[in-house]
Amino acid sequence: MASTVQEPALPDAPPEPKGSKVAHEESSGVWYPKWYWPSFASPATIWLAIFFILPLYVVLSVAFGTSDPIFGAPLPVYEPWYWSSSSFVHVIGRFFGAAAFWQPALLRTFVFVFLASLLCLLIGFPVAYYVARYGGKHKGLYLLLLVAPFWISYLMRIFAWQSLLTSDGIVNSILRILHIAPNPIDWLSGKPITVILALVYGYIPYLILPVYAGIDRMNVSLLEAGRDLGASPWQTFRRVTLPQSKQAILAGLVIVSLPMFGDYYTNDLMGSPKTSMFGNLIDKTITQQGQGPRAGSLVLILMVILLIPMAYYLRSTRRAAEGEG
């Protein structure tokens, strides 16, 4: 029975305008110069150039530059022919090689980010699903409540957690009263679970919102069609809902995992050196005199690492777009 269920048909998308000729001419016959429409992109282009490409070049110049001989402040070197790769090589040696004592932090970062993103998804998806499909007239209120934590600074909320999680804090008291943990648990002494849950806590709204938007946009008649054609609720979910919300899920995961890779304050406040992550390596290197080039190198390495999930996301959205076209 199940195997006979057909793949749901996608709705017909209006044909995309193809080629540049169409863009240059309106149906009324008004002709626009070639640069007219591309010029609309210039604010964003200028923005990118000033706030991304230029700073990126400064980071490169710092990473391959030197530091001030007196105070050790980073001295970027802007002429590529003066660049020195010694700091970069040193940093690579910290991750791979004989003195690779940064390697555990790198691996830990991957594990923490993976688990935290997964938890965000497992917790966030049902919430987003419920609000989008069954929120009814309270949708607005639910969304408001979801965004409510943003009204208080993340830092403040983490400080609050710090005091809740101390050995004689409320969390331990509740666990004791409920006979779950008779002895107080030392949550803040570098426990991976504390850091992972703190990451989930801090980032989950960023996942819920795009997923909500995705599910909310979904065509309900497709679900009904799935059920009409005899699919069980699980099959409908797996073969209709999930593929339809894949882009939203991916977007949500990218939005939460990218900043998690560079997050350092969550671990600073909820963990210890035993739970150091990549962001902590950057943080402690950048605040140390004379370490500017190494910090710059770390930033570059993190960027390269982040390109991988980003590239996957872009490829996947492109494919989805092509599939719809």
Next chain:
Amino acid sequence: MPSPTERRFSRRQFLYRAAGAAVAVPTLSAILAACAKPGQLPSGVTLLEPARQDRPVTLPLYGREPIATDAPLEEGATLQIYNWDSYLYKKTLKEFTAKYGVNIEYTTYNNMEEGIQKISTGQIKPDVFWTDIDKINKLVMAKLLQPLNHDLIPNLEKNVWPVYQNPFYDQHWRYTVPYVTWTTGVGYRRDHIDDAEVAAKGYDILWDPQYNGKVSIYDDYRTALGMSLLKNGIYDLNTGSEADLKLAADDLVRLLDATNARVSINASYSAFPADEIWLSQAWSGDMVGDQYYLPKGVPTSVLGYWYPKERNGEVNNDTMVIPASAQHPVAAHTFINFMLDKKYAFENFADWVGYQPPQNSINPTELVADGVVPKTIPEAVVRQDDFKKGHLLLELNRDTDQLWFDAWDQVTSGG
């Protein structure tokens, strides 16, 4: 080495760091300098050897003269003070204004690096600045300080410990005047741990697994590694020996493994008085100050402070200086002299700061008897002799500093 007063920046450190690590942002002048010759010293400046007790440094004047003795006081002006947060008693400042008719504006920095950076870029033009002794060479080489006129600061000779009449880090005190002193030892909660046990174990008690979750050490590479060196019988706290530093770092990793210690700059005055931490690497001034941080109803007798009884632990002081860009240099001299007055120095220490000025009039025995220092922590009183027997964390040359940083890096990377 950040001074103990780094504790003052406490929770704001994250805001500061989150602001994008201002220290790391290259300044325009640095960028322009980089265009010419990356990484060169300013013209006419040679690198000064780091000062040591047996290798005193006479700081060059670079042709600069102190201000004239008969220069008039800038009455009605506003003296710009640039210092750690809460590192001066407001009442003492008001008394200065009342006495000399000079107002005071108090600006704070979160750490030494930020302070120096803002002065060197001209973002802040203070009249008086506070600095650790390991930064003095650098400030002078960068020509950021002005030499002092001794005639305007008679209280130094009159009131301050002889050891500071001609300190090794600034012979003839050309640029600096000492502010406060401290030792670095182990703070312990006497309501949980016996004096005898701490006395018997010394530094080792921080490594004791029975205090798992109850230990903290300072989040400062020099201070933490320095203690580990001392624990291992290495008394050169400015060592350039890779083997010694590796030993110290490995031992600190063992400490973290054994006790899950917190690595924190403020545990000694927050988690410790709150009883979350029972054993804390601690600056003596933090321990004296902790009497005010204890929750209501908790007697000061819970505070304990251990420092080696041979008095051969970590000891240090910081200094007051007048930046070259000071707008009110006469008032600045007057203020420094005022802070060396025995009455005001004592008031500032006993009623607010907790860190002890090196004043002849301050009698260690009386400090305890008068209740300025709680009876249970007499060891927290700094004595002049400590600067002969104790060991100072001093400036390192760049390569050595790198070794220290690498060693600490290993400790804090959670390998």
